[in-house]
Every structure is written in structure tokens, then in C-alpha cells.
Amino acid sequence: MEKxxxxxxxxxxxxxxxxxxxxxxxxxxxxxxxALVKMLNAVSITSVPARHVIFREGTEADHFYCVLSGYVRxxxxxxxxxxxxxxxxxPGDTFAECLIYGDDVYRFNAQTAENTTLAxxxxxxxxxxxxxxxAIARAIMSCLSHHLLTTMDCVxxxxxxxxxxxVAEYLLKSCPVDGGSASxxxxxxxxxxxxxxxxxxEALSRAFSxxxxxxxxxxxxxxQIGDVNALRDV
Amino acid sequence: MEKxxxxxxxxxxxxxxxxxxxxxxxxxxxxxxxALVKMLNAVSITSVPARHVIFREGTEADHFYCVLSGYVRxxxxxxxxxxxxxxxxxPGDTFAECLIYGDDVYRFNAQTAENTTLAxxxxxxxxxxxxxxxAIARAIMSCLSHHLLTTMDCVxxxxxxxxxxxVAEYLLKSCPVDGGSASxxxxxxxxxxxxxxxxxxEALSRAFSxxxxxxxxxxxxxxQIGDVNALRDV
DNA sequence: CGTTTCGTTGATGAGGTTCAAGACCAGTGG
DNA sequence: CCACTGGTCTTGAACCTCATCAACGAAACG
Numbered sequence: 001m002e003k004x005x006x007x008x009x010x011x012x013x014x015x016x017x018x019x020x021x022x023x024x025x026x027x028x029x030x031x032x033x034x035a036l037v038k039m040l041n042a043v044s045i046t047s048v049p050a051r052h053v054i055f056r057e058g059t060e061a062d063h064f065y066c067v068l069s070g071y072v073r074x075x076x077x078x079x080x081x082x083x084x085x086x087x088x089x090x091p092g093d094t095f096a097e098c099l100i101y102g103d104d105v106y107r108f109n110a111q112t113a114e115n116t117t118l119a120x121x122x123x124x125x126x127x128x129x130x131x132x133x134x135a136i137a138r139a140i141m142s143c144l145s146h147h148l149l150t151t152m153d154c155v156x157x158x159x160x161x162x163x164x165x166x167v168a169e170y171l172l173k174s175c176p177v178d179g180g181s182a183s184x185x186x187x188x189x190x191x192x193x194x195x196x197x198x199x200x201x202e203a204l205s206r207a208f209s210x211x212x213x214x215x216x217x218x219x220x221x222x223x224q225i226g227d228v229n230a231l232r233d234v
Numbered sequence: 235m236e237k238x239x240x241x242x243x244x245x246x247x248x249x250x251x252x253x254x255x256x257x258x259x260x261x262x263x264x265x266x267x268x269a270l271v272k273m274l275n276a277v278s279i280t281s282v283p284a285r286h287v288i289f290r291e292g293t294e295a296d297h298f299y300c301v302l303s304g305y306v307r308x309x310x311x312x313x314x315x316x317x318x319x320x321x322x323x324x325p326g327d328t329f330a331e332c333l334i335y336g337d338d339v340y341r342f343n344a345q346t347a348e349n350t351t352l353a354x355x356x357x358x359x360x361x362x363x364x365x366x367x368x369a370i371a372r373a374i375m376s377c378l379s380h381h382l383l384t385t386m387d388c389v390x391x392x393x394x395x396x397x398x399x400x401v402a403e404y405l406l407k408s409c410p411v412d413g414g415s416a417s418x419x420x421x422x423x424x425x426x427x428x429x430x431x432x433x434x435x436e437a438l439s440r441a442f443s444x445x446x447x448x449x450x451x452x453x454x455x456x457x458q459i460g461d462v463n464a465l466r467d468v
Numbered sequence: 469c470g471t472t473t474c475g476t477t478g479a480t481g482a483g484g485t486t487c488a489a490g491a492c493c494a495g496t497g498g
Numbered sequence: 499c500c501a502c503t504g505g506t507c508t509t510g511a512a513c514c515t516c517a518t519c520a521a522c523g524a525a526a527c528g
Contacts, residue, residue: 077394086393100375102379107386130375141335144332145332145335148382148385149341151389156342158393159318160310189506190507191507199485202485202486203485206508220493423475434516436476436518439475439476440476
């Protein structure tokens with residue numbers, strides 16, 4: 001039994017840093033006034049150690065979450081027990097929010113990749129608040145819309161692009177420059193990036209080494225891009 | 235230029251059959267009273283010939299749609315012009331609803347696969363109605379949630395299952411029986427099914443023929459399943 | 469009854485997974 | 499300071515699945 005309340009450190013009063021992060025979250029940033037107060041009353045902050053299972057597919061869904069720091073892997077298993085990531089949530093991301101107006105059962109597993117702090121919202125409470133406060137409903141819709149578009153992008157990527165192309169696309173998205181050279185520092189392990197891109201870790205490694213010929217060099221988590229434009233037309 | 239209004243047959247008065255179908259749509263079925271009336275005033279029915287492009291990626295998004303009959307392919311192109319389906323919408327499905335609270339640009343192409351009738355809603359109007367009527371906001375959230383879960387299933391499927399497994403899963407979903415033998419009639423061309431499952435048409439064909447050894451026989455659009463349970467553990 | 473579209477089949481090759489082995493790195497303790 | 503250890507990452511080899519191309523057969527449609 002891994003009831004969250006047993007292993008997680010729940011605190012109703014949140015510290016100012018967590019609160020600041022929470023307020024910058026796309027979901028919460030869309031709120032103000034009464035709506036914001038109500039949601040803040042409904043939240044509880046938990047810190048979760050690395051590699052901890054937050055919930056499992058098929059169990060009853062009572063909360064949805066927002067990542068404040070750390071990373072959360074959403075994944076599913078096939079019959080042989082092989083895992084496939086569906087999504088990797090980074091700070092600011094909301095997950096399992098699709099259950100506010102869906103079934104009451106989690107449809108995938110969620111596991112932390114690192115030490116992580118989460119904002120946790122009760123689903124029933126949120127549903128009630130959404131009825132009272134149009135702003136909350138609006139924030140949920142924005143959130144769902146954005147999340148849906150991202151997931152559709154993911155399907156399209158899987159079906160259209162090769163491994164080096166996906167890596168190139170990731171680098172370009174996480175690199176602010178639009179010309180010349182640049183440097184990206186991965187905020188997490190490469191195996192996590194592999195999962196995000198729907199690849200085995202070995203495939204990611206090979207993709208990186210195939211990008212050497214367009215001027216990408218990797219040392220640890222630091223990735224040097226010789227020419228951003230060269231990367232663009234991989 | 236394929237402005238919808240030019241090629242589509244727009245009619246504000248809808249016939250009783252279209253109306254009946256529209257009312258059974260998950261999106262509209264969630265409404266009643268004032269909310270239902272307002273949405274019905276905002277809808278316009280269009281019939282679109284087969285293989286007609288409804289909208290293109292990158293163009294300004296002003297409407298979202300609900301399929302009443304026929305099929306709509308949502309797809310994206312890579313640089314070489316290869317198409318990949320992101321989703322195939324069947325009667326009752328809503329698409330581009332993620333733009334109600336998202337960007338104002340279509341993020342993929344939409345094309346009919348057959349002669350199709352669509353319910354078309356203005357995005358701005360719907361957004362305003364969602365503010366007035368909580369029931370409409372609720373229907374949109376349900377719709378987005380369901381759509382998101384379906385799309386996540388799709389990612390998981392692509393990453394976990396082989397072609398024969400995906401076909402088996404499709405057959406089991408579209409076949410009501412839970413034991414013994416059964417028969418499924420595909421409601422559309424096989425090439426469309428291939429797209430839904432993220433396969434080339436040839437791969438679908440091979441998947442079918444590899445399922446022969448578990449008692450699946452194909453003749454045209456009719457698919458005979460010898461033993462549903464045998465199909466279940468492919 | 470010819471024409472066109474759709475579906476199947478075969479051959480080939482590219483792209484990824486898997487398994488196994490080794491490189492690299494940081495931390496630990498002798 | 500060095501050897502040991504555990505984890506992460508990389509590399510190689512074999513295999514597998516699926517896309518692609520081309521040819522053919524089968525329907526569908528005028």
C-alpha cells in the first residue's frame with residue numbers, strides 16, 4: 001500500500017517559495033480574487049522522494065496535481081511489464097486534471113523521477129469550485145486545451161519524425177537563441193529525455209551522436225550547438 | 235482558396251435527422267434548457283463532399299466542429315510532404331474544440347474521408363456562451379477531458395503495441411461480444427483504419443493476415459473473429 | 469466493359485529495440 | 499590517495515518491426 005498520506009510530507013501551510021512557484025503556474029496564474037482564494041484553500045503541498053509512485057493505473061482517482069519542482073513520469077505498462085512514458089511533467093505542468101470531468105479512475109501510472117514537490121487538489125472539491133467560479137472553469141479549460149494540443153503534437157511527432165529529428169526539435173525548443181551557436185543544459189537525466197521523446201535510452205544516445213555531424217556536441221548534461229540553423233533543417 | 239462558405243452547403247434550418255444526430259452527440263447531450271437553446275442557435279450544419287479540406291494547419295481558427303455523419307481525418311505534414319494522421323473523427327466526435335481556450339490558429343489539417351455532415355460552432359461565440367452558462371463550460375470540459383484521455387491512449391498504444399496488437403485492440407473495442415465468435419463490419423475504408431492506428435495501409439494488411447492464425451478472417455469490410463478470447467491475448 | 473481506386477503481396481532497407489559489455493563519473497571508505 | 503562501488507551513459511551486434519516501392523489482383527464505378 002502506498003497511500004500518499006503515509007509517505008508524503010503534507011503541509012497545509014505552504015512556505016513562501018512553494019507559494020511563489022505555485023502562483024506562476026499557468027493554471028493558478030489564470031486566477032485572481034475570490035477564485036484564487038478558494039483554490040488556495042483547496043491545495044495541499046507535498047514533497048515526494050525520487051522514484052516514488054504517486055498513483056497507479058486503475059486505482060480510484062481523488063486528486064489531481066501540479067508540479068512545483070522536480071519531474072513526474074506518466075506511463076503505462078504492457079502485459080509483459082514494459083513501461084512506456086506517455087508524458088513527462090516539468091515544473092508548472094498539471095496532470096490528471098482530465099479526471100475532473102472524466103472517470104474516477106487513474107488511467108496511467110505516475111512516478112517521480114527526482115525529489116519533487118507537488119501541489120495536490122481534491123477532484124470533487126475542484127469540480128464544485130468550478131461550478132461556483134467561472135474563472136476556475138476557464139482555467140481548467142485552458143489547461144486541458146493546452147495539454148491536449150501538446151499531446152496531439154506528441155502523436156504527430158511519434159508518427160512523423162525520426163529520433164534525431166525529435167532530439168533536434170527538443171533542443172530548439174529549449175534553446176532561446178534563433179541563430180548562431182548555443183548551449184543547452186538538460187535539467188534532468190538523459191533517460192528521462194529518452195522517455196519524453198518515446199525512445200529507448202540507447203536510441204537517444206545514438207541520435208545525439210548522429211547529430212555530431214551538424215555540430216552538436218554532448219558532455220554530460222551540457223549540450224553545445226554549433227549552428228542553430230543547421231539543426232533546424234535536420 | 236477553399237473558404238468553407240463557398241463549397242459547403244450551409245443551412246441555418248437543420249433537418250430533423252441532422253438535429254436528432256446532433257442531440258445524441260456527447261457534447262450536446264450534456265446540455266438542456268437555456269444552455270441547449272443557446273448552443274442550438276450558434277450551430278450551423280454543413281455538408282461536405284469526400285476528400286474536401288475543411289481547414290489547414292496555420293490558418294486562423296474561427297470554428298470548431300462536431301461530426302454528424304461521415305469521417306474526418308486530422309493530420310499533419312512533415313517537411314517532405316508525408317502525411318500522418320493524428321486522429322480520425324467518427325460521428326459524435328468533436329474536433330478543434332481545444333481552440334476555444336487556446337491559440338487562434340489551427341494546429342493541424344482536417345479533411346473529410348467521405349461525404350460528411352458537420353455541425354459548426356463559432357469559437358468566439360461559444361467562449362462567450364461558456365461564460366454565461368456553466369452547463370456549457372461543463373460540457374466543454376467533459377469533451378476536452380475525454381478527448382485528452384483518448385489521445386493519451388493513442389500515445390501509449392503507439393509506444394507499447396505492435397501492429398497486430400493494435401488491430402486486435404480495435405476489433406475488440408468495436409465488437410460488443412465478450413466471448414465466442416463475432417463479426418465486425420468496418421464502417422470505413424481500410425486505409426482510414428490504418429491511419430487511425432498509425433500504420434501504413436500495407437502494414438494493416440499484413441497485420442490482418444498475421445491475425446489469421448488466431449482465427450481472424452477478412453473479406454472486404456467484413457471481419458470474422460473465430461474466438462474473441464484468443465484475440466484478447468495477442 | 470474499360471478505367472480507376474483500393475487492397476494485397478513480395479522484396480528491400482531504414483530505424484529502433486534489446487541484450488551485453490565496457491566507459492565514465494561521483495561518492496565512499498580503506 | 500587510491501581502489502571499490504553503483505549508477506549513468508555509450509557502443510556494438512543481432513534482431514525485429516514497419517515503411518517504402520513496385521507489381522499485381524480485386525472491387526467499385528462510370
